Amino acid sequence: MFTPPLGGFMTVPAFWSSYLSYVIYFFGGAVAQRNDWMSNIKNMSRVAIYLSAIVSIAAFCPVFIFFIEDMASWPFALLGFGILWKGLLCMSVSLAVTVCFMDYGNRKYKYLTPFFSKAMYTAYIIQFAFPMIIGGWSVVKIFDATGNIEYIDGASPYDVDGASPYISNDNLIFVGWLLCCVITLVIVWPLSYAIRSIPGFSQVL
16 A cells, blocks of 8 residues: 555566555465355345445545546545555455346356356466567557557657557557457467466365
């Protein structure tokens, strides 16, 4: 809660404001698995869960809208990112999404469910390592070849060699995002499933 919200580490965005929660949530997930907490969630009040998510979103939105330029400074980093976003919002929305799919999407599809369920944790781990980078790089190269990319010096804190590529045609922004997603997903899911299939890897992934 007391660290700047921006700044990546080993391709993990906003790492310094998230690493403590990563450790806590990973440990909490292990405890939840061993004590079968997911079964206990089935008995929790849906009204209370969904209401907590709505209240958290309602509390975070004004802070995000009116103080977005101050979010990296004290005390907004603590209030906005630390308490509201990383704390209440993430927990309540995650719980709401979990029970929603538990109630309305708890079914198995013959080939899809085993494939994606086994590969999802590995996909989460490696997505920023290079699949998403390849997706973004491919979109830039495609749009650059068609004259739809411009390079702006010092426009982003993540500039490489002092310049960042931007899509110059606003009509192609959604297309570029969609193309990046498709390329990334085509790479990350089969690769994740293959990695997890390596003998011994299924014990940790």
